[in-house]
Amino acid sequence: MTLKTVVIGFLGTQLDSGRGAGRWEKWRPTVSLVQHEDTQVHRLELLYTLPHQALADQLKQDIETASPDTEVRLVPLEMADPWDFGEVYGVLYDWVKQYPFQPEQERYWTHITTGTHVAQICMFLLTEARHIPGVLLQTSPPRKQRAGSPGSYALIDLDLSRYDTLAQRFEQAQRDALDFLKSGIATRNPHFNALIEEIERVALRSKAPILLTGPTGAGKSHLARRMFELKKSRHQVAGDFVEVNCATLQGEGAASTLFGHKKGAFTGAVSDRAGLLRTAHGGVLFLDEIGELGLDEQAMLLKAVEEKRFYPMGSDREVSSDFQLIAGTNRDLRLDVREWRFREDLYARINLWSYTLPGLAQRPEDIEPNVDHLVTRCAAELGRAVRFNAEAKALYLRFAQSPEALWSGNFRDLAASVTRLCTLAVGGRIAAPLVEAELQRLRWLWQMNQADGNPAASETVDLSGVMSAEALDQLDLFDRLQLSAVVQVCRASRTLSEAGRTLFHRSRTQRTVVNDADRLRKYLQKHGLRWDDVSR
Structure with missing residues (x-):
């Protein structure tokens, strides 16, 4: 027709x-x-x-x-x-x-x-x-x-899908943005790459708060700054990137630092102070370790995020600031909400976009490209060429990707390790003896963590807190010791998936379909337990 x-x-x-x-x-x-x-x-x-x-x-x-x-x-x-x-x-x-x-x-x-x-x-x-x-x-x-x-x-x-050239340009622009967020590092971990791909879309399309969780040194601060720089390159923000570690804020100084104060608001307030929220107007405010804020500051922050208005300390006149909030924490705020340490309404407001950054030990396949990136960066800072020889690099990566390498400080540990290697490299060559010495240093640094993180080296968990006396009586000593070790790992982990990856580190590489969380869930169910029972 x-x-x-x-x-x-x-x-x-x-x-x-x-x-x-x-x-x-x-x-x-x-x-x-x-x-x-x-x-x-x-x-x-x-x-x-x-x-x-x-x-x-x-x-x-x-x-x-x-x-x-x-x-x-x-x-x-x-x-x-x-x-x-x-x-x-x-x-x-x-x-x-x-x-x-x-x-x-x-x-x-x-x-x-x-x-x-x-x-x-x-x-x-x-x-x-x-x-x-x-x-x-x-x-x-x-x-x-x-x-x-x-x-x-x-x-x-x-309909832009009909224009191949335009489509290719949009795809290239997205690839450039992803590469920018990853600092040009060709990461290989599929979960991390999918995470960054979603963060790229959210960063460019949303002005809502974003919550980044993960262990210390996982890169929350670095990623927050890259998100800001990406938005600025697309002319989406005109203000500055303002970063503050909430763990450093104490007492009256916390509210004053964030929200400002009027002269005479408290002892020592000898002049007006604008506060970091107003400094971040038109830009991005990154509150690292947001879980360390006091309840009063949390209430003031909620009003500032929702209404873009707040009262400086000692002032009866509201001020305004329009900023995007990115929050970071290494704590499980759900537990803090349950135990009344963090406001439920603020958590709901900042949890629209929530992303957990995996630690370095959970991304062993990404260690090599990060090492290459850090060596290149260190060489530029030192002003001379630096490189591994083949034997030394294989030795370093074999250790770095093994369960023995805890990377408790995550990328901070890795950056410090590579910096030491590059600085001490004779003639710009990182050789096997230098790597051996560095590995001994890392083992020494992690000695206490290793004892804490290895269930076999720790005291067994008292299972009476998670199981009834009748259920415990039915367990063989073998099953009791195994379950105790599993519960120890669960309590040291933030999520079911993280615990599963730790427990099944070796066998997971031999499977075509990897679902560590499901394997652990089924093991716990066999003993009548759930994640909530053993993670507290």
Whole structure:
């Protein structure tokens, strides 16, 4: 079935005007729509404002003369100010929403050559959002003015998926953004890469608070700053990146540092202070270790995030600041909420976008590209070439990717280790003896952590706290010792998945489908236990 062509466009108060016979020698955009011999316009929805009723009537008559088969519908619109974007868009949106579109029978062309620039923009937006289910139509006058010449026209389809070149550019822009967030490090961990891909989308599309959780040194602060720099490169923020570690804020100084104060608000307040929330206006505020904030500061922060307004200490006048909040913590705020250490309403407000950054030990496949990145960076800082020899690099990576390497300080430990190697490298070559010495240093640094983190080296867990005496009596000594070790790991882990990865570190590499959390869940269920029972 051949679809009928319907054009929707504004009357051009200047370009479409003209009286007397001479008007037919002039190029008029709306009239030209029906003057193309190879194109038939079945219906024209001609939009206009009431002061131009006479011109609309004249134009309708001229179009019907030029093309008797074209139906012209005059659509009067009431607008007090045709240059007011809000008013114009609202009027057009209301008209479009009640229009009986029939895409299965008609095709729609949105004419954007005529009308004010505001009207043209609104028509573009309505078509791009598919409120008008069609394409854009742009008409142009003939290069050499000839009487009765219709000029030319072009159709613009806003379905970007049809434009391979544009699609490739968008894909490249996303790849560049992902690479930027990862500092150019070609990470190989699929979970981490998927995490960064979602964070990239959220960072560029949302102004809502973002919560980054993970162990100390996992890169929360670094990622927050990269997110800010990415937003700034896309002109989404105009202010600064303001970072504060909430663990360093104590007493009255906490509220003063964040929210500011008036002179004389407390002893020592000898002058007014703006506070970091106002410093972050128009930018990003990163509150690291947000779980360390006191309950009073949490209440003030909630109001500032929700209303963009707050009271400085000692002031009876509100101030405003519009910033995006990124929060970081190495604590499980769910437990803090349960134990009344963190406000439930603030947690709900900052938990819309929540991401847990895995520790370095949970990303063994990413250690090598991070080592390569750090060596390159250290070499640039030292001003000389530095590199591993093959034997030394294999030795370092074998240890770094093994369960023996705790990486309790995560990337801080790795960065410090690589810095020592690069600094001590003789002639810029990191050789096996130097690596051996560094591994001994790391083992010494982690000696206490190793004892804490190894269930076999620790005291057994008292299972009476998680199981009934009757259930314990049914366990063999072997099962009791094994379950105790498992519970010890669970209590040292933040999530079920993290505990599963620790417990099944070796066997997981031999499976085609890896689901550590499910394996651990089934083991606990065998003993009548759940994660909540053993993670407290």
